[in-house]
Structures are given as structure tokens and as C-alpha cells.
Amino acid sequence: MRHWPQASGGASQGMAPSARRASISSSSRSLDHCLDDILKKMEEDWNVVQLLAHHRRKFKIPSQDMQTFTRQFCQLCLTTLTSRGQDVLSASLQRVQLELKAARQDFELKLARCNLGAMKQLDRVKGGTGTPLQDDHVTFFEPMRHLSEDQRLLVLMIVKDKLLQILDGSASASFVEELKQSMGLDPSKLIDKASPKAGDELLEDEDDVDLETALRRSKAAANAALRQAEEDRNHARSLQQELDRCRREVFSLKGQLAERQKQLEQLEAGMDKLKDLGLEPEEANFMLSELGLERGVSGASAPAPQGFEVRYDGAPEDCTNDCILKWHNESGLDAESLVAVQIEDASESSEVGRRQPSILCTYERHADAEKAVVALQDSVLVSASGKKSTVTASMSPPPDASGSPTSRGLAESSTAAAGRGPFKHPKPLTSPTGSAKLEIAEAPTPTAASPKSLGRDIRPKPLERSPESPHSESGASVLSKSFSPKAAVSGPPAGQDLAELTKTRKKVELLDAENKRLKVCLEELQAKLRHLMGNCSQRGIGKEVSNIANKVGLERLLACxxxxxxxxxxxxxxxxxxxxxxxxxxxxxxxxxxxxxxxxxxxxxxxxxxxxxxxxxxxxxxxxxxxxxxxxxxxxxxxxxxxxxxxxxxxxxxxxxxxxxxxxxxxxxxxxxxxxxxxxxxxxxxxxxxxxxx
Known part of the structure; x- marks a missing residue:
């Protein structure tokens, strides 16, 4: 009100005081009428009333104070507008129009982006469900009509998010309670107003909702548990494969250790015989280097391990050693009599027309082999996967026959020693996987009746391996007597196998060093023997010593x-x-x-x-x-x-x-x-x- 005299002072400077008072009173009355008209229109406008009511409730202002504040605010605005004139109003109007234009352009850009994003989401949702696109009409009620388009989109997104939370069952308890109270669905009030039967039904519905929510959570937990169980199963399967590989490696190293022990015993026996001749170490070493006795010429491979072989035709494709041992036990046979087991695929068999694998089992005694042929003839063999197949058994020739591995190995060994041809090693036994091969050549035990092999077979035999690795998971290994069926069924843990493997490797290294030392001693003993023969010839007893050497089989050794x-x-x-x-x-x-x-x-x-x-x-x-x-x-x-x-x-x-x-x-x-x-x-x-x- 203090701007009113300033606004009208310039126009009433030349007027009388009475006229001035009359003009002021008339102006004030006109302003009051304008103010009353403005207030009346504001009361008729529903949006203004809602805004004022919202402001009053938000700041907790009494109704009388709110009316006074509104009247004073309108009077101040009207007085300011009247005092500053049309120029200020036009400048402000232009500025507001410019701001409104810039805001409208900004809002149009934002609205276009929002519409584009909404359309993309709508296409994604409608395309996922397969329903045709339709016009969705959204109607905003009176309290939200004053909002802009962006605010309305924001409200829609909030409502959508809340609805999704309610449908998914992930809404917080406080939000659900507030929603129920705002909708007049408070369970306590409904139970009080409704009948006991309706209250029970409402409680049952709530229990059903809770149970459905718990069921969904249980299903999610069950799916997670199933995935974890599958991962654990795969990990356990890989650990079992690693354990089987370690066991096969331990068994092969046991065979090597047994072979080296046999070679060590043979070298010790040869040393005992050569020490009786009294040769000097240096002379023996020199004579062996002069004679050129190499490892490859020193001896041939030993004959195949003796045993009685039985062939079983028509075995399942995925048959394993455990299945064969179980098959023997169920038939009443002693699985301990098995010396070796070899599973041959149909492609590897020499017979034409065979479509199923065959099993070659080696038994220690002839009686066990005959008993196995009688008991397992036309019996059913079940594989690891549950496949069944009728198996026919046939007895192989005895090991003492002309075509046996023992006689054939002795003949080839003698032929190679005489220089008539190379010695071919027998085909090793393979495991069910049948990819890699491991072959161990055993040296014959020296006896007093065969001194000719003293300089030839006393050296350790080399271990021959195929190009494939015997330690791969699909590799095959020789199943000798050291590989008992009990060990195949229930082997030691992986930790014990690794410890035993480490000890076995150390023993093999020690045996290698011992073999090298004994080789040097053997060369020295052979040189000593040659020197002894020369001294005997010098002293006139060379003929008698030569005859003795020829009788014991040293003629060929001394003649070269x-x-x-x-x-x-x-x-x-x-x-x-x-x-x-x-x-x-x-x-x-x-x-x-x-x-x-x-x-x-x-x-x-x-x-x-x-x-x-x-x-x-x-x-x-x-x-x-x-x-x-x-x-x-x-x-x-x-x-x-x-x-x-x-x-x-x-x-x-x-x-x-x-x-x-x-x-x-x-x-x-x-x-x-x-x-x-x-x-x-x-x-x-x-x-x-x-x-x-x-």
C-alpha cells in the first residue's frame, strides 16, 4: 500500500487537497472493486483453490490467515502493476514470453526424446508378448491436469515401477501398508466392518499371497541349488578322472620299479660271477669300451609274461575293467587269478566282420582259465552305462606251444643274439581306453647254464614307450601282476598315490645311478678277464684256459x-x-x-x-x-x-x-x-x- 501515494503523486501535484482526497478515495474504491473481482475469480477457479489448499496443508496455515495472505498478495501485485505502468508490464511480458518460448522449445526436444524412448519400450514389450500395437489412452484426473508432459511421464513411470513391485512381490512392507490404508483396505478395519466369514476369507487371501511369494522364492533357491549341484558334480567328475590318471601312473611306475629291481639283481649276480675271475676295474672298463658293447646290442627284450589267455567276443562298447571284475565275481570266479586284461576295439581287431569289441583276459593258472571259459560261456556282460551283451569265450593256445609268447620271445631273443635278424617286441596290453601304450622289456634271469649271456644280457634293458603318452586320461597301460583287481576296485586316495609316486621316482633315479655304476664295474671285469687270458697264454697254460673258456661259452666273447x-x-x-x-x-x-x-x-x-x-x-x-x-x-x-x-x-x-x-x-x-x-x-x-x- 505504500506505493500508492508515489504512483499517484505525480498526477495530482496541481490539484487541491480536497480534490486530491476525492481522487484518492475514488482510486482506492476502484482498486478495491478490482481486488474483489480478482479474489472472486480465484475462488471460482478450481485449480487455484486446489493449489492454495495444498499450500495451506503443506505449511499448516489456518484458513483465515491464508485468506488474509491471499488478499494482501493480490493487492500488492495490483498496486505494483498500477504504479509501474504499461512499460514495465510489457517488458516483463516480453521477457516471460521469451523464456516461455525457450522453455517450450526445450520441452519439445525433451518430449520428443521421451516419446521416442517410450515408443521403443512399448515396441519391446508388445513385440515380446506378440500382441498387436494399439492406442493406449491414459486419462489424468483433475489433481494432475496442471502437470506438464514430462511430469506426467515421470508419474507414469513411478506408477509402473510400483505396480511391477507389487506384481513381483518385491514391494516393501511399509509401501504395501500405506497403499492399503490409502485405498481403505486396512485389514483391521475391514475385519471390524465385515462379517467374521469375510474376515477369514481376507486373511486366507493374504496367506495365499504370502505362500505364493514364498513359493517363488523357494523355486529360485531350488534352481540356484541345482546349478550349484551340477557344478559340483562336474568338479567331482574331473577330480575322479585325475585320480584315475594318478593311479595308472603309479601302477606303471610300480612296474618300472619291479623291472629295475630285477635288473639290479641280475647285475649283482653277474658281478658275483665276474669277481671270481679277478679282473682289475680299469682293465675291465677298457676292454668293454674296446669290445663296443652298446645297450642296444647287450640284450633283447624278455618274452611276454607267461599266462593262459581267454578271449571273450561280443563285449559292450563301453566296457571297463571294473565291469569285467564285477562280471567275474558275480559268476563265482576268483578275480585274483587275473594277471592282465586287454580290451580291443572292433576296428583294431584282425578278424573280419566283428562289430563288437573283444576282451583278452590272461589267467595265472590253466585251471582258472578253463573254469572261466565254462562259467562265462554265453553269459551276459553289463557295461558301465547299463548295456547288456551276450559274450562267447574261447581258449587261446597254451604258453608252451610253438606259437606262444614265451617260446616266440625266446626264439627271437636267440636270433637277435646270433645276429640273424632284429628282435620285435611283443604288442603290449592296453587298457579299455586303448590309445597310448606302455611296454616294459624284462631281462632274463642269468643262470649257471647260460654263461654266454654274461656279456650280452647283463646290461639293463631300456624301457620302450610309444609316441603317445601313457599318462593321458585316454592312455592305456600294461596290467601286470602288480596290478591286482582289488587295487583296481578300491585304490588308495589321491594324496597317498602322489606321495607313493614321488618315492617311486626317487627309487628309480637311485636305481639308474646304481645301474651306471654296475655297468662300469662290469666293463672293468670283462677287461680283467681278457687280461687274465693273456697272462695265462704267457705262462704256458693258455691252451688249457682257452679250452675251459670255450666250455663255459666264452669263446665268442674272447674271439672277437x-x-x-x-x-x-x-x-x-x-x-x-x-x-x-x-x-x-x-x-x-x-x-x-x-x-x-x-x-x-x-x-x-x-x-x-x-x-x-x-x-x-x-x-x-x-x-x-x-x-x-x-x-x-x-x-x-x-x-x-x-x-x-x-x-x-x-x-x-x-x-x-x-x-x-x-x-x-x-x-x-x-x-x-x-x-x-x-x-x-x-x-x-x-x-x-x-x-x-x-
């Missing part, structure tokens, strides 16, 4: 020449060639210098005899028995009957006539101080002698 003997012969051949070159040079000299006196030149052999080198003196004084330095044929030849004497013999005319070759006999022994350690010095001395002779 060593590398040192070959080099020894080559040295004397070089002396012969030097003698021939000297003759040619003398003839050429006579032809060129005719009539000149011939110089007195000594023969090459005499130069060697007068050489200050100790090694040449030893070679001339102690040579191999049975070899002549220069034979009538022009090359060293072996005498049929070696002499016992070891004297150095030379033809009488050897030093006088250079055209006649001397006849020298040297004994067949090694020097006493000749060992593997002195071989390099021997070679260097020989080279020095060759330079002096040249």
Missing part, C-alpha cells in the same frame, strides 16, 4: 678282436708300406745313379727296434699272440695254432737283405700298464713314432 688289436695291426701295416716305399726309392736311386756305391741302409723294422721310444719297444717285445708282423702274403694273418712261447723271432736274413720281409711273431696280450686312462698317451706315443719313422 678289439679296436686296439685293429689299430695294432694297422700300425704294422704302415711299417710294411714304409718298407715298400723305401724299396721303391732305392730302385729309383739305382736307376738314376748307375755305378754309384749303394749306401748301407737299415730296414724299417731295425729302426723301430733301435727306437728310443718305450712304447715301440713294448709293442715289439709284447705283441698280440697269433699275428705275424709280415707274412708271405704281404699282410698280417692270424695263425691257426698260437704258440705258447712269447719270444721275439726274426728271420736270419731279415737284416742283411732288404728285399726279404722279416717273419715276426708277437704275443696276443695287452701291456700290463695299459688301461683306459693310458689310451690317450698310447695314441700320442704312436703318433710320435710315426713321425720318427717318416
Amino acid at each position: 678282436p678289439s679296436r686296439f688289436e685293429i689299430l695294432y695291426q694297422d700300425a704294422f701295416k704302415r711299417i710294411e708300406r714304409l718298407e715298400e716305399l723305401r724299396k721303391k726309392s732305392l730302385e729309383e736311386r739305382r736307376r738314376i745313379l748307375e755305378g754309384a756305391p749303394e749306401p748301407c741302409e737299415a730296414s724299417v723294422l731295425s729302426v723301430v727296434e733301435r727306437s728310443p721310444l718305450v712304447i715301440l719297444q713294448q709293442l715289439l717285445s709284447e705283441g698280440p699272440v697269433g699275428y705275424s708282423l709280415i707274412s708271405p702274403g704281404g699282410s698280417p694273418k692270424r695263425r691257426k695254432k698260437p704258440k705258447a712261447a712269447s719270444s721275439f723271432q726274426t728271420a736270419p736274413a731279415a737284416s742283411n737283405s732288404p728285399s726279404r720281409a722279416p717273419d715276426v711273431l708277437l704275443p696276443l696280450i695287452l701291456p700290463k700298464n695299459l688301461t683306459s686312462a693310458s689310451a690317450p698317451s698310447l695314441h700320442s706315443r704312436a703318433m710320435e713314432g710315426r713321425r720318427l719313422l717318416a
